Amino acid sequence: METRAKATFPGGVHPPEGKQYSQDRPIEVVPTPKQVTVLLSQHLGAPCKALVNKKDAVKAGQKIGSSDAFVSAAIHSPVDGTVKDIVLAPHPVLGRTMGVVIDTAPQSEPKKPCADKFDLKFSPEQWPTEKICQAIKEAGIVGMGGAGFPARVKIEPNPAMPKEVLIVNGCECEPFLTCDYRMMLEWTWQILAGIRLAAKASDVEKVRIGIEDNKPEAIEIFSQAIQSCTDLDIQVVPVKTKYPQGGERQLIQAIWNKTVPTNNIPPTIGVVVINVATAAAIAEAVVLGQPLTHRVVSVTGRAIAKPGNYYCPVGMSVQEVINHCGGLNESAAKVVMGGPMMGFAIADLSTPLTKTSGGLTFLTRAEVTEAKFKHQQTACIRCGRCLSACPENLNPTRIAHAVKHNNLDLAQQYFMSGCIECGACSYVCPAHIELTGYIKTGKLLVARTKKKA
């Protein structure tokens, strides 16, 4: 299969990148917070059940939640401490879910990244496939690029769906966010070790690393690093800077020139996709036996005093992150977990970070007000821009119209379920119609109806 330089996909948009706030800030370790709330639902699939009780002492890295379901991922404590409670806690996406509240033991030292444990001599030879898959499962690794799909389910061999290529997502197309970029620059060997382990576990010999062409340093550093992988057919593929280039379906189309059928997953066409942060977590889990308890978070935007890329424990509250980053300035008005295109606005600053929290974006009052008043919704002018922008080749205006009129069957006929909720249609709409909002609502209503049935 031939790959194409500066490859891309049809549709998409190019919003202002906003990376300048944090892209040049090296990854910094935050001090251990006094308390963490580790949510029992941080992934796609079944939520975990708590394995600990109130007043139990826990150790950093101890498994504190698990599920027997096939699609799920275990949860671990990021700190030494004592379980204070197991309660309903704010969740960035789901509203409220159960979480384990842990009071950190006094004088706990923060966990440090482990990138210095990896170098160009790394070889996956000593780890058999079963051991790699088991380590990924035990570590509770999920897709850290946003979706949170359990990594073991994606990677482990499946005779019914043999894999041909591993595609590594280093695009970070979401505006403002820079955590993947900094990891690529600072944790190169660790990421490469994770890629090699994932390739071995998936039984593929072909690997393609997709990086947007607005990150030339990352392209250069990985192009050099892969010279050490003489046993693999591995290439760095610069892809066009365009949103949502990092969507896995879009990345496959750009790099591998294949389309994942609607409502199907990449393994059905022989492809497995992992994000660079997930690769780093795989290396840490397999080689060092450490579960996924910390991640790099981009803290960014005009409204935060000290933007940067911070290595934080999962379960740390947004308020604690704000405190560590010098606080909000007076103009702060909106906090988004994630970036401005696919992130979720949060109202409760006690909301904890999860394994998929790649960023916190702090917007000013002026930015929010401008968006609200300059972009008053008007009637659809049938310009068709939303159709051109949709990377999934859908008709967003028809789907949104059907949802608005409570005709969910019609919305389904227009393939509403194929929407990846990228927000590109809303972004380009000159009538400022919240097309993505309608579609998300429609999908939620369908899911509720199915659940009731």
Ligand code: SF4
């Ligand atoms: S319909 Fe869905 S996939 Fe298409 S542009 Fe809108 S949000 Fe993105």
Ligand code: SF4
């Ligand atoms: S972009 Fe907006 S105005 Fe244009 S067709 Fe789509 S919904 Fe209508």
